Amino acid sequence: AQTVTQSQPEMSVQEAETVTLSCTYDTSESNYYLFWYKQPPSRQMILVIRQEAYKQQNATENRFSVNFQKAAKSFSLKISDSQLGDTAMYFCAFMSDRSGGSNYKLTFGKGTLLTVNP
């Protein structure tokens, strides 16, 4: 079974600054995907960024980028130029991609509550 660990229950950052959220995972799978999802207060969870494990290049989406260290099983999220709207719970998640069939369910960490202060 896979496990996802987020060791920072809460973090805060000043508006316009950069913050990094940590995530580690454990798996014996060779093919998988990693994700960061954002859950704003009282709103639905949305995908922030995803990384295919077979790709060495770190994914980037505008102000969001990841540092994927496959050997270390580490997958951190960097948010640059933080905005007030980035305030949310952030979940790191794992999805296996087994050949021969997979239901593509997500395994989530416990989340990091990020507060962006004006």
Place this chain on the structure above:
Amino acid sequence: DTGVSQNPRHKITKRGQNVTFRCDPISEHNRLYWYRQTLGQGPEFLTYFQNEAQLEKSRLLSDRFSAERPKGSFSTLEIQRTEQGDSAMYLCASSPGQGAPDTEAFFGQGTRLTVV
């Protein structure tokens, strides 16, 4: 289509009562998932449908829980004889499911269940 819709948004019930939640996925999404999120935890997988077929159930899904997806469209999650430990946010998610791995799940806003 405005996304995944879940009803009701909130439900308060007395212990021992039965409750049913509904999820309407994004049109033409073949895969549908139910997750449960308790306070301070990330969502945990409950069950998965590919069209109308329920293909996997988590051990978290006791025999008091049942889920259906008739005709492969909307889904219902029923909890019988509710217990206080069932209090949680129940999330539904859908994805296209057109062969290749779906690398984005679309979530609803959830149904918050409180058992008193």
